[in-house]
Amino acid sequence: MPKLALFDLDGTLVRAGGCGRLALNAAVKKLYGRDNVCAGISLEGCTDKQNFSSAYTVARGRKASARDIALISKTYLSLLPAEVEKAAREKRYFKLPGIDRFLAELKKRGVMVALGTGNLKGGAYLKLGPSGLAGHFECGGFGCDGFTRLEMLKAAVRRAEKLAGTKIAPAQIYVIGDTPKDVSAGKEGGYHTAAVTDGFAPREALLNAAPELLEKDFSDMRPWLVWLGLERDPKGVKRASYIFPDCGIEHVQFGRTGMDTEQLRLMKKKRNAKLAKKVF
Numbered sequence: 001m002p003k004l005a006l007f008d009l010d011g012t013l014v015r016a017g018g019c020g021r022l023a024l025n026a027a028v029k030k031l032y033g034r035d036n037v038c039a040g041i042s043l044e045g046c047t048d049k050q051n052f053s054s055a056y057t058v059a060r061g062r063k064a065s066a067r068d069i070a071l072i073s074k075t076y077l078s079l080l081p082a083e084v085e086k087a088a089r090e091k092r093y094f095k096l097p098g099i100d101r102f103l104a105e106l107k108k109r110g111v112m113v114a115l116g117t118g119n120l121k122g123g124a125y126l127k128l129g130p131s132g133l134a135g136h137f138e139c140g141g142f143g144c145d146g147f148t149r150l151e152m153l154k155a156a157v158r159r160a161e162k163l164a165g166t167k168i169a170p171a172q173i174y175v176i177g178d179t180p181k182d183v184s185a186g187k188e189g190g191y192h193t194a195a196v197t198d199g200f201a202p203r204e205a206l207l208n209a210a211p212e213l214l215e216k217d218f219s220d221m222r223p224w225l226v227w228l229g230l231e232r233d234p235k236g237v238k239r240a241s242y243i244f245p246d247c248g249i250e251h252v253q254f255g256r257t258g259m260d261t262e263q264l265r266l267m268k269k270k271r272n273a274k275l276a277k278k279v280f
């Protein structure tokens with residue numbers, strides 16, 4: 001059975017200089033005359049449909065219909081290319097460190113790599129354009145596949161299963177994101193979850209979401225490969241989940257304890273090894 005890695009886009013693969021926010025602001029301004037509609041909305045980790053719906057409510061004071069969302073989507077997609085191009089030109093567009101190498105390594109090791117993003121499909125590929133990463137993804141789940149992140153992730157899994165010609169068990173599915181919403185949607189689906197702190201969510205919020213693995217970015221590939229079950233756990237334990245190898249504390253099953261690597265690191269830093277041992 002293949003392993004499937006599902007990557008969020010914004011803040012996980014790239015930081016696109018706020019081009020999505022700018023394009024949504026411009027779309028709502030064009031359609032309804034409302035300036036800077038995103039100022040009061042937390043967009044991170046939400047699907048585009050959720051964001052368009054919130055923006056409509058802020059601009060018009062009522063709930064959006066499917067037709068309203070379709071109109072915002074169309075206008076947004078027409079304005080996004082210019083914003084992406086501008087972000088790249090003004091050097092506000094960055095790839096997460098190590099992502100090229102990591103994606104290439106996954107392919108080499110036979111892991112299916114797919115997108116699991118709240119962006120509309122068209123918007124996702126526009127945003128990925130300057131990164132040159134699009135070719136790594138065999139398929140994806142997108143913001144047009146559903147209202148919630150879990151619906152989007154499930155669509156990605158269905159497409160990957162079709163390509164693989166076989167069912168993929170949740171235990172073989174690895175969700176990688178940058179916000180607590182990415183983590184909670186992955187957990188809701190019964191998938192493995194990991195997050196990067198180089199994206200858009202505060203570290204504390206990610207700690208509370210308790211992904212199995214929390215890393216700054218992808219520049220050190222090893223913890224990611226151990227988490228994916230592709231490299232031996234340094235302690236010799238066979239498992240699919242990555243557990244903190246450099247810590248004196250033995251292996252911890254995340255999700256059961258609610259602890260994660262960063263909390264363990266902090267404990268270690270504060271020389272609270274005794275307390276940590278008690279916890280486990």
Ligand SMILES: [Mg+2]
Binds near residue numbers: 008010044178199200
């Ligand atoms: Mg994100």
